[in-house]
Amino acid sequence: xxxxxxxxLCRHRQQRLQAEMRRRDIDLVIVAKTEHVQWLTGPRxxxxxxxxxxLWKDGTCTLVAPNxxxxxxxxxxxxTYEAQWLCTLRNDQRHAAVDxxxxxxxxxxxxxxxxxxxxxxxxxxGDRTLDExxxxxxxxxxxxxxxxxxxxxxxxxxxxxxxxxxxxxxxYAKAREIMQPGLSELExxxxxxxxxxxxxxxxLTGTGNDYxxxxxxxxxxPRKIEAGELYVLDLGPAFRGYFADNCRAIAVDGKPTxxxxxxxxxxxxxxxxxxxxxxxxxxCRALFTKVKAHLDAFTGARFDHHLGHGIGLFPHEAPHxxxxxxxxxxxxxxxxAEPGLYSDKLRxxxxxxxxxxxxxxxxxxxxxxxxxxx
Numbered sequence: 001x002x003x004x005x006x007x008x009l010c011r012h013r014q015q016r017l018q019a020e021m022r023r024r025d026i027d028l029v030i031v032a033k034t035e036h037v038q039w040l041t042g043p044r045x046x047x048x049x050x051x052x053x054x055l056w057k058d059g060t061c062t063l064v065a066p067n068x069x070x071x072x073x074x075x076x077x078x079x080t081y082e083a084q085w086l087c088t089l090r091n092d093q094r095h096a097a098v099d100x101x102x103x104x105x106x107x108x109x110x111x112x113x114x115x116x117x118x119x120x121x122x123x124x125x126g127d128r129t130l131d132e133x134x135x136x137x138x139x140x141x142x143x144x145x146x147x148x149x150x151x152x153x154x155x156x157x158x159x160x161x162x163x164x165x166x167x168x169x170x171x172y173a174k175a176r177e178i179m180q181p182g183l184s185e186l187e188x189x190x191x192x193x194x195x196x197x198x199x200x201x202x203x204l205t206g207t208g209n210d211y212x213x214x215x216x217x218x219x220x221x222p223r224k225i226e227a228g229e230l231y232v233l234d235l236g237p238a239f240r241g242y243f244a245d246n247c248r249a250i251a252v253d254g255k256p257t258x259x260x261x262x263x264x265x266x267x268x269x270x271x272x273x274x275x276x277x278x279x280x281x282x283x284c285r286a287l288f289t290k291v292k293a294h295l296d297a298f299t300g301a302r303f304d305h306h307l308g309h310g311i312g313l314f315p316h317e318a319p320h321x322x323x324x325x326x327x328x329x330x331x332x333x334x335x336x337a338e339p340g341l342y343s344d345k346l347r348x349x350x351x352x353x354x355x356x357x358x359x360x361x362x363x364x365x366x367x368x369x370x371x372x373x374x
Contacts, residue, residue, distance in 0.1 A: 003163060003240060005042035006156040010074030013154065014040055014061055020145050021057045027111035029142055030054045030101070032094075032120050035241065035313040036146055037063070043070040044205065044241045049083050050093040052101050060108060064101045066093070079104050094122050115142030151310060151318055152332030157242060158357065161311065161334055162366060164244035165355055167196040168235040169369050172248050176374075181227040181253055185211055188231075189220035196237040206238030208315060209245065213252060214348040216340070227253035229347045230260060230373065234338075236315055243311045245336050246367045247353035256373040259300075260350065263341045266298045267352050268371050270339040278356070278363045284319045284327040291339055301341035301349070308336040311355065333358040334366070 017040070021029060030052060031037055037053045038044050041063045045051045052064040053075070063075035066083035081096040083089065090096065118141040153161065171192045178191060189211045196204060210217035214229035225231060234247040251260065270291050277287050288307045295303035310317035311334055319327040319335055329335075334357045342349030350373070355366040 001159055001163070003156075003160055005072045005074075006154075007042060007072065007074040009154045009156045010040060010042045013149070014055055014059065014074065016149050016152075017055060017146070018057060018059055020142070020149065021055075021115065024113075024115075024140065024142075024145075026113045026115045026140060026142065027057050027109075028054060028105075028113075029115040031117060031146070032122060033117055035150075036117065038241055039146075039150060039313060041075050042073050048089055050097050052097050054101060054105060056108060056111075062101065062104050062108070064097050064104075066097075077104055077108075098122065111137070113138045113140055115140050115145075117141070117143040117146065119143055147318060150312055151330055153312065153334050153357070157312065158334065160239050160242035161244065161355075163200065164237055164239040164242055165246065165366050167199040167237050167239065168244050168246050168367065170199040171195050171235050171237075172233065172369055175231075175233055175248075176250060179225075179231065179250055179252060179254070182224050184222060184224050185213055185220035186222055188213075188225075188233075192233075192235070193237075196235075200237070200239050204237050204239070205241050206236070206243055206315070208234070208236035208243075210234035210247070216342045216349045216351065225252045227255075228257075230256075230350055232340075232348060232351050234351065234353065236311075241313050243313075243315050244355065244367075245311050245315060245353065246355050246369070247338055247340075247351045248369065248371065249350040249352065249373060251373045254374050260346055260373060263298060263301060263346055263350050264352070264371070264373050267295070267339045267341055267350055270294060271337065271352075271354060271371075274337045274354075274356070275363055275365070278329050278358060279361065280329055280331050280358060282329045284321045284325065284329060285323055288321050288323055291337075295339055295341060298341055301343040301346060303339065303341055305340070306338075308338050308353070310335045329358050331358055331360055 049066040054062045062077045069078040081100040174195045211220035212218035213225040213231040229252045236245040307321035338353035340351030356363040
């Protein structure tokens, strides 16, 4: 399986954004978020850099890259800015990137309506670029539309997500192998990170989530895990920008109590509910309500968080399986379902989390790893 940039699929994403631009009469979109630059043009730039991408309504795409043009991309024009001087990262990269973009845009036309991401719309655009593109410029927020377009994963995106999920399978296998009382949480964290790196064959571009034992979640601590505890491992390595996110709970001493086993069984009953319920158009809130009623029926433990969320270029995306949103499932969504039960008697609690992709007729399970406590 290839994980390299597929310019044709990047162009497909550009065309989907062009359709939104035509619908809203937008002449030009400029994106500054690294995730959106990658989504449109292909290359993944490190968090220390500040690339830009611009897409005209006629399909012309410009990439502003740090230091040098990437060898593979889906842009019609690539310009660069100096992100480093003698290897030192500049703190004024955004100024430099905007100046580089400005020189290209002025050769490509004039715009009346320009779409930007309001959450990170730099003042430099207005002061240094946009005011020269039109005499009567209108700025509109396209960020919500970009997040919605990102929900439908193309084949190259799904391949990277599946590879990241595969790394979590290797991590759980290693965790079960080394799990024993006296192991420190930091040792577990370090071992599992190395396992993911070896599986993926390169550095992680993101990591997470929970590595604390005897509690519902949290970062690894310099403490030793104890017999009787349940170790909730909520793992989320990212491969070339795309995140996995799934969870298993494991008995530290390999001897779960009857109460822990009963809770695990009750939680695992949620997953057939998910596969039966989810299809395009189904309500995420309704699924949350249905599952919460099931989990709340277990006496002496609580379920007090979301049921799940989308994953992709960010750890939490739409759709939101959460009563605070009213999303519906769409074809191409990649999402998690993470039911759990927590109490002191459970020695922390149990959370089991699977990853799915929504198809035309239902869902496909992406994380077919053992759910048991041992």
